[in-house]
Amino acid sequence: MTQNEPLDIEEFIGEAQKRGFHLRTATQRELYRYRLLIPFIQITNRPVREPAKSAKTESPFGGTHLIDLRLARDTGRLRDLAAIPYQPRLSFEPTKWTWPTNSP
Numbered sequence: 839m840t841q842n843e844p845l846d847i848e849e850f851i852g853e854a855q856k857r858g859f860h861l862r863t864a865t866q867r868e869l870y871r872y873r874l875l876i877p878f879i880q881i882t883n884r885p886v887r888e889p890a891k892s893a894k895t896e897s898p899f900g901g902t903h904l905i906d907l908r909l910a911r912d913t914g915r916l917r918d919l920a921a922i923p924y925q926p927r928l929s930f931e932p933t934k935w936t937w938p939t940n941s942p
């Protein structure tokens with residue numbers, strides 16, 4: 839599926855339903871387990887790699903998800919789930935966003 843802005847789990851399920859696919863979070867987990875549908879990235883609470891600010895000037899416009907992704911990238915909190923083995927504890931339940939802490 840393509841979209842203008844990244845989707846969270848609830849939005850992804852909604853877009854899939856518009857296209858005739860009825861997904862639940864449990865179904866998404868099983869598809870991920872078999873590597874058939876992998877979330878692009880995971881935003882973590884703690885840094886998992888070196889921060890990577892963009893060298894190019896970025897548009898200040900964008901929705902909340904895009905701004906969250908940029909902040910996570912700039913603080914090293916993005917994890918590429920396609921590049922690592924299956925994570926059995928990865929949550930597919932919707933979570934409320936919180937500001938990252940500055941503690942080490």
